[in-house]
Amino acid sequence: MITVEELSKRYGAHQSVDRVSFRALPGSVTGFLGPNGAGKSTTMRMMTGLTPPSAGRSTVLGVPYVDLPNPGRHVGVLLDASAQHTGRTGREILRLGATMMGLRRQRVEEMLDIVGLSADEGDRRVGNYSLGMRQRLGIAHALLGDPQVLVLDEPANGLDPAGIHWMRGLLKGFADRGGTVLLSSHLLHEIEIIADHLVVIGRGVIVADGSKASLLDAAGTLVRGLEPIALGNCLDGGGFTHRTAADGAYVVQATREQIAQLTAHHGIVVTELRAADGAGLEDMFLQLTAVDAREKVTA
Incomplete structure (x- = not known):
């Protein structure tokens, strides 16, 4: 388990992270979302003892990370895949x-096999690795000590579609065995597929924290029609709160049944009617992390 309590970081006059609190539970993948500069990486660095907090505290498995004996045996961390010694081989880094x-x-050879790096690639200097290979090596190092907790910052960066699919299965399997995963990513579709719980940070504060299902339910219902203007007027007449999605559809705070009854009554032809899901996650993310998103929002 990871527990973050009122964690803050100030650099001079700039408040980078402001009283952040959340939990990541065993047996689940927690997605940590936010735009660039929102405070994700700073929060994760404070959690893993790399950056001292200005206030607040965080614990991993019930104690501060820096107090863990042999922390790599308990917590696997990948914060920057490019921060590896380019003159060493992948195998040398894992052996160290x-x-x-x-x-x-022998654990080194097992990890190379698990992350899909061949014997030849293991003997190659990291300076000659692609970004995707560095990510695989970083994940191998995070898993090396057979930890109970994983803290990963943008682990899919540089992976091709097959690599992303592989990583998805790896992390879901880790959580299914009772492990705790905290995963930071800007790939909303991947987070939607893999995460059980979502924590959204904007301008250094938590703006949403809840199960994926509850946050997507709050996102509403997506509806699209042959005549968008007529559909919008119909929704207005029915008293439903709605907003226009990026692709021109409407995201409505109403059930599919309510919308179907209203549009059928007014003869509006609907071409798509479904839970907002992916579109709702993107809209929710953009809305909550907008410039004025300063106050906490709970699911």
């Missing part, structure tokens, strides 16, 4: 980690 953690050397 295994030595520091007191692991048997």
Whole structure:
């Protein structure tokens, strides 16, 4: 389990993170969302002892990360796949980690196999790795100590579609075995597929925190019609709160049944009517992390 309580970080006059609180639970994947500069990476660096907080505290498995004995055996961390010694081979980096953690050397070969790096690639210098290969190596290092918790910042960055599919299965399997995953990403579709719980940060504060289902339910129903203006007028007449999505559809705070009854009564031809899901997640993200999104919102 990860617990973050009133965590704050100030750089001079700039408040980077302001009283952030949330939990990531065992057996689940928690998606940590926010635009660039929102405070995601700073929060994760404070959680893992790399940046001292100005106020507040965080614990992993019940204690501060810095107080964990041999932390790599308990928490796997990947914050920057490019921060690896480019002159060493992938195998050398993993062997050094295994030595520091007191692991048997065979664990290195197991991890190379798990993340899909061949023997030849393991012997290649990291400076010659693609970004996707560095991500795989970083994930291998995070999993090296067989931890109970994973803290990953943008782990899909640089992976091709097959690599993203592989990572999705790897992390879901880790959570299904009782592990805790905190996953930061700007790929909303991937977060929607893999995450059980969502925490959204904007301008250094938490603006949404809840289960994926509850947040998407709050996003409403997506409806599209042959005559968008007539459909909008119909929704207005029915007293339903709605907004226009980026592709011109309407996201309505009403059930599908309510919308179907209203549009049928007025003879409006509807071409699409469904839960907002993916579109709702994108709209919710854009709305909550807009410039004026300062106050906390709960699911």
